Amino acid sequence: MTREADPRAVHWLFGDQLGPHFIDPARGGPHRDAPLLMIESRSVFRRRRFHRAKAHLVLSAMRHRAAELGDRVRYVRADTYRQGLEEAVGDAEVTVHHPTSRAAHAFVHALPSVRVLPARGFLVTxxxxxxxxxxxxxxxxxxxxxxxxxxxxxxxxxxxxxxxxxxxxxxxxxxxxxxxxxxxxxxxxxxRPRESDIDDEVRADLDRWSRDGDVEFVGDDGPRGFxxxxxxxxxxxxxxxxxxxxxxxxxxxxxxxxxxxxxxxxxxxxxxxxxxxxxxxxxxxxxxxxxxxxxxxxxxxxxxxxxxxxxxxxxxxxxFGTDYRTSNALRHHEPLPDWFTDLSPEGTEANCLSRTLEHVRATGWTHHIPRLMILGSFALQRGWEPRAVTDWFHRSFVDGYDWVMVPNVVGMSQYADGGRMTTKPYTSAGAYIDRMSDLCGPCRYKPSVRVGEDACPFTAGYWNFLHRHRERFEHNVRMVRAVRGLDRLRDLDALLEQERDRAD
The missing domain is CATH 1.25.40.80 (Serine Threonine Protein Phosphatase 5, Tetratricopeptide repeat)
Known part of the structure; x- marks a missing residue:
């Protein structure tokens, strides 16, 4: 039986719980007269080197929501959530809808004064x-x-x-x-939205945090695009x-x-x-x-x-549980290069990868195919450590949250779970990118070439990836044909030597 909401209990809204369905009593929310609390925690932005546009969007959305709610909400700016709660309510009862990250979920459940309500924002419970x-x-x-x-x-x-x-x-x-x-x-x-005075305030705060060395960002903070x-x-x-x-x-x-x-x-x-x-x-x-x-x-x-x-x-x-994020079935341990983590398009001569990084740097967004078949595929082919790749996607994209990126990257993009989520790794040679885009034409590399100065990094990387993991994939019904293609490559030895030189 659901316990009736206490009208005196303060209801806490996380920064991703900003719609009306998070305060609707008819949908299991707080009492209609319950006071509301929002906490802007500076420590959240210290944990990762977030994209500047993402930090701007989250803070702008929180502050806009607080302005809409007016006197009903108390908006606290604190170093941590714990400090914010102590300042706002002390040890009084607080309700909150199920948070979207495991860390936040564990935190609220460890607080004796906090009662966790069912999750909102999804179709299925x-x-x-x-x-x-x-x-x-x-x-x-x-x-x-x-x-x-x-x-x-x-x-x-x-x-x-x-x-x-x-x-x-x-x-x-x-x-x-x-x-x-x-x-x-x-x-x-x-x-595309128009910015408000709140956006000006957010931008000034982020500038000050950066100048003070308190928080470090990556990417650009142009006009708010979302x-x-x-x-x-x-x-x-x-x-x-x-x-x-x-x-x-x-x-x-x-x-x-x-x-x-x-x-x-x-x-x-x-x-x-x-x-x-x-x-x-x-x-x-x-x-x-x-x-x-x-x-x-x-x-x-x-x-x-x-x-x-x-x-x-x-x-x-x-x-899938807490251990899923550390899955590494392919035993990939290579670190991400600085040019990738810095979103530097100058770090690569592959036009598709450079253009994608340039767009992510400018906006914090690109659609699912560049994410999966360019950024993710490149990381998979080079054996980058999947947990680091997951963190990179989390902090570099305006729509990236822990719950979003752990399954999408660990399971689908990097196949680090060994097939619990997908039936095959999602990676390809340059021919796929050439067929589905106009990015290969201006590129100095040729998608059909595997070896030599004109060799496409995706084409060479694809065959190298299949060779490294041949034993795993030669019995996969969706991969067996591709793996058998290795036997038809007369230049396989030269390709593998080329890829070892690139890695060094």
């Missing part, structure tokens, strides 16, 4: 996922199975008991390369659904140098800050399809990202 996962027995947990279950239980894109259009997954229709010769998709630009308020997030959702969703599906995996956002929604920051609820996002996309405004493959592709992958990643973060 922890108990529901655990029941689904445990019910699969010894089977591996696969996103596709989970996604179909979510579609059924939440009646998303369904026609009775069957998926709309007769197929659950239209990913096959969503892998088209970019239009030949195009510099962009010619779409209305994504929503919503910091509920109103802005709703405007971004509306613009995406009405003007950009229709072309999202077909070129979902394509990359263009002159159009970094393509048809992507750019809603991940709003979802992960709690400004949007995933239910309203997928329901609006479905409604747009049912009204005839967008094709099914676009609506399904977006629903799969939000109701399938995002939910799956959130729950695996908790279900």
């Amino acid at each position: 922890h108990d529901e996922f655990r029941t689904w996962a445990d019910g699969r027995g010894t089977k591996q947990l696969r996103q596709e199975d989970f996604y179909r279950w979510v579609r059924r239980t939440h009646d998303l894109l369904m026609e009775g008991d069957s998926p709309a259009g007769g197929r659950w997954n239209l990913d096959h229709d969503n892998r088209q390369p970019p239009p030949r010769g195009a510099t962009g998709l010619g779409l209305p630009a994504p929503y 919503p910091a308020t509920r109103r802005e997030a709703l405007a971004a959702l509306r613009r995406f659904v009405e003007h950009r969703l229709a072309t999202f599906g077909a070129h979902e995996d394509a990359v263009l140098a002159g159009d970094a956002t393509m048809s992507h929604s750019l809603l991940s920051t709003s979802l992960n800050l709690g400004l949007l609820d995933p239910a309203e996002c997928v329901e609006r996309a479905e409604a747009r399809w049912r009204s005839g405004g967008v094709p099914l493959n676009s609506a399904e592709g977006f629903v799969r990202q939000v109701a399938g992958w995002r939910e799956f990643v959130w729950h695996l973060y908790w279900y």
Whole structure:
């Protein structure tokens, strides 16, 4: 039985719990009259060398929310959460919704005066996922199975008991390369917010912290590019659904140098800050399809990202346990080079990698294919330590949180869990990047060349990776054909020697 909320208990809002669904009594939130607390902890920004744009967005969103809540909230700026709690409430009772990181979750559970309420901001509860996962027995947990279950239980894109259009997954229709010769998709630009006086204040504070040597950042802090308020997030959702969703599906995996956002929604920051609820996002996309405004493959592709992958990643973060983040099945231990950690595009002559780093440095964002098939693939091929790669993604991306990056990087990008989350490692030779982007044409390397001065680092790296892990992958049904390709490489010895020289 759920305990009735105490109207006198202060309710604490973390910086990623900023939407109305985190203070809604009808959805298990605090009492409608409960006073609210927000704590801006400086120590959070000392733990990692965060992207400057990420720090700006989080602080701007928190301070904007505090301004909206007015006298109902007490906003405390402290060195640590513990100090903030002591200053604001002493040992009085506090409620808080389930935090999104294991560290924060352990912290609030260790405080005797804090009562933890169920998680918000997701479609599936922890108990529901655990029941689904445990019910699969010894089977591996696969996103596709989970996604179909979510579609059924939440009646998303369904026609009775069957998926709309007769197929659950239209990913096959969503892998088209970019239009030949195009510099962009010619779409209305994504929503971009206008900065306020609060942003000026945040920027001044971050400048001062940097000057004082108190906190160190990486990347640029240009004009804020993502919503910091509920109103802005709703405007971004509306613009995406009405003007950009229709072309999202077909070129979902394509990359263009002159159009970094393509048809992507750019809603991940709003979802992960709690400004949007995933239910309203997928329901609006479905409604747009049912009204005839967008094709099914676009609506399904977006629903799969939000109701399938995002939910799956959130729950695996908790279900797999505390040791999952240290998984290293491939025994990769190489350190990340300074040019990569500094987001320096000058550190590499590979155009795809340089351009991607340049964009991440400027914005703290790029869509999922550059993350997975350029940044992540490069790290995997070179055997970089997966925990360090995870930390890099966490701090370098505006939408990066611990729960987001641990499964995405450890499981999918780096295959460090040995296949608990995916059936194969996601890496490729340069031919894939060449097919799905316009980044290879201007590059000094040639995607078809493995050895020599013109050898593509991704092509050479791919075959070197397969050689290093041949024994592991030669029995993987999704990898066996690629592994057997090693036997057809007449220049394999030269390639391996070249890669050893590069490593040295």
